[in-house]
Amino acid sequence: MYYKEIAGQKVSALGMGNMRLPTVEGHDNQIVKDKAQEIIDYAMSHGINYYDTAYRYHGGESERFIGEALKKYPRDSFLLASKFPGHMMVKKGGGVVHFTSGLAGWPDNTVGGIFEEQLKKCQVDYFDFYLLHNVSEKSLEIYNDEELQVVEFVKKQKALGKIRHLGFSSHASSASTIDEFLTKHEGTFDFVQIQLNYLDWTLQDAKGKYEAIAKHGVKVVVMEGIRGGRLARLPDEQMARLRALRPDDSATRWALRWLQSLPEVAVVLSGMTTLEQIKENVETFAAPEALSKEEAELMTKVADSMLDIVPCTGCRYCIEGCPMELEIPKIIAAYNGVKNGDFMAFYNPDEEGEVMAPKRCVGCGACTSVCPQGIDIPAVMAEFTKMLAAPPHP
Ligand code: SF4
Numbered sequence: 427m428y429y430k431e432i433a434g435q436k437v438s439a440l441g442m443g444n445m446r447l448p449t450v451e452g453h454d455n456q457i458v459k460d461k462a463q464e465i466i467d468y469a470m471s472h473g474i475n476y477y478d479t480a481y482r483y484h485g486g487e488s489e490r491f492i493g494e495a496l497k498k499y500p501r502d503s504f505l506l507a508s509k510f511p512g513h514m515m516v517k518k519g520g521g522v523v524h525f526t527s528g529l530a531g532w533p534d535n536t537v538g539g540i541f542e543e544q545l546k547k548c549q550v551d552y553f554d555f556y557l558l559h560n561v562s563e564k565s566l567e568i569y570n571d572e573e574l575q576v577v578e579f580v581k582k583q584k585a586l587g588k589i590r591h592l593g594f595s596s597h598a599s600s601a602s603t604i605d606e607f608l609t610k611h612e613g614t615f616d617f618v619q620i621q622l623n624y625l626d627w628t629l630q631d632a633k634g635k636y637e638a639i640a641k642h643g644v645k646v647v648v649m650e651g652i653r654g655g656r657l658a659r660l661p662d663e664q665m666a667r668l669r670a671l672r673p674d675d676s677a678t679r680w681a682l683r684w685l686q687s688l689p690e691v692a693v694v695l696s697g698m699t700t701l702e703q704i705k706e707n708v709e710t711f712a713a714p715e716a717l718s719k720e721e722a723e724l725m726t727k728v729a730d731s732m733l734d735i736v737p738c739t740g741c742r743y744c745i746e747g748c749p750m751e752l753e754i755p756k757i758i759a760a761y762n763g764v765k766n767g768d769f770m771a772f773y774n775p776d777e778e779g780e781v782m783a784p785k786r787c788v789g790c791g792a793c794t795s796v797c798p799q800g801i802d803i804p805a806v807m808a809e810f811t812k813m814l815a816a817p818p819h820p
């Protein structure tokens with residue numbers, strides 16, 4: 427295992443993500459504890475020191491499990507990261523929140539009450555890394571709330587020694603959301619966790635997000651490095667191109683080496699479900715092996731060939747003439763995400779507001795006539811409307 431640093435803390439370049447632990451089939455909340463413990467023990471004995479969980483993973487059971495699993499190890503032999511679930515909260519008033527999803531929550535649904543409960547569940551006195559979960563356009567209302575004071579609260583916990591390093595994760599649609607949050611809280615966060623892989627480099631503007639984070643001198647922690655497994659199984663034609671250069675390497679190894687080539691990446695999290703997966707990943711992280719120029723070019727070609735996307739550049743020329751005032755480039759970005767299997771892009775356009783509802787398109791064609799990319803926008807709106815009417819389950 428090789429190591430990198432986040433604000434002076436030595437971290438393993440491969441981190442153990444605890445959101446895809448082995449579970450009883452069909453029951454995501456029922457972790458198969460003996461199998462999961464084997465994976466944690468393998469990680470601990472092979473140099474992985476970074477363990478990432480969150481309030482919501484496995485319906486709240488991930489925190490409980492990792493607390494149990496790491497209890498037998500000295501506290502200073504592992505680094506534990508968890509996340510404050512502001513992205514799934516609505517405010518009730520009086521500093522109290524409740525959850526938007528099915529989680530029951532705790533009796534004390536205050537910011538402090540939730541934090542203390544997380545420490546208890548994880549059986550620790552402090553978190554090495556603590557993140558605000560998914561700072562995005564949708565959750566800013568909670569994270570910027572004057573009464574809840576979430577950022578002030580976590581800063582105070584850091585001053586008290588209950589948090590060693592602060593960060594946030596983000597599935598923001600726009601890199602500027604991350605940039606602005608870092609600017610607003612300059613000096614507060616040591617790292618940002620983003621979805622980063624060679625496909626999302628362009629598809630979700632992970633490049634823009636990576637550069638925005640690096641600009642602030644903040645480190646990057648990677649999630650979805652193999653895109654929920656999608657990049658572990660490439661079409662035969664793409665795999666053949668990779669094998670022509672390195673006959674023995676798996677698609678996963680290519681994806682992880684692509685990440686190793688990015689200097690600001692500190693930890694690559696992998697939600698490892700089986701011993702085989704962790705063994706392969708540990709081997710890949712024995713030492714960094716950045717891609718050669720030839721390999722990097724090939725990866726770009728492979729990514730391009732997999733991108734079944736509408737080539738919108740976000741120029742916004744189409745917006746002005748739309749009689750329905752639709753946010754056309756944003757709708758196309760969501761369409762591209764859904765089409766490429768990104769479940770985070772599934773959304774309810776009714777919740778997003780009228781400007782994000784493709785079904786409101788009247789097919790006038792005013793947009794297509796000004797689009798420099800020649801995109802048949804009404805056709806995209808029609809197809810997206812159909813897809814949203816019967817979305818595949820994430
Ligand atoms: S075709 Fe649809 S998206 Fe394009 S301008 Fe007309 S209403 Fe707006």
Ligand code: SF4
Pocket residue numbers: 737738739740741742743744745754755758796797798799800801803
């Ligand atoms: S004019 Fe075309 S390329 Fe520009 S934002 Fe609209 S759809 Fe995208």
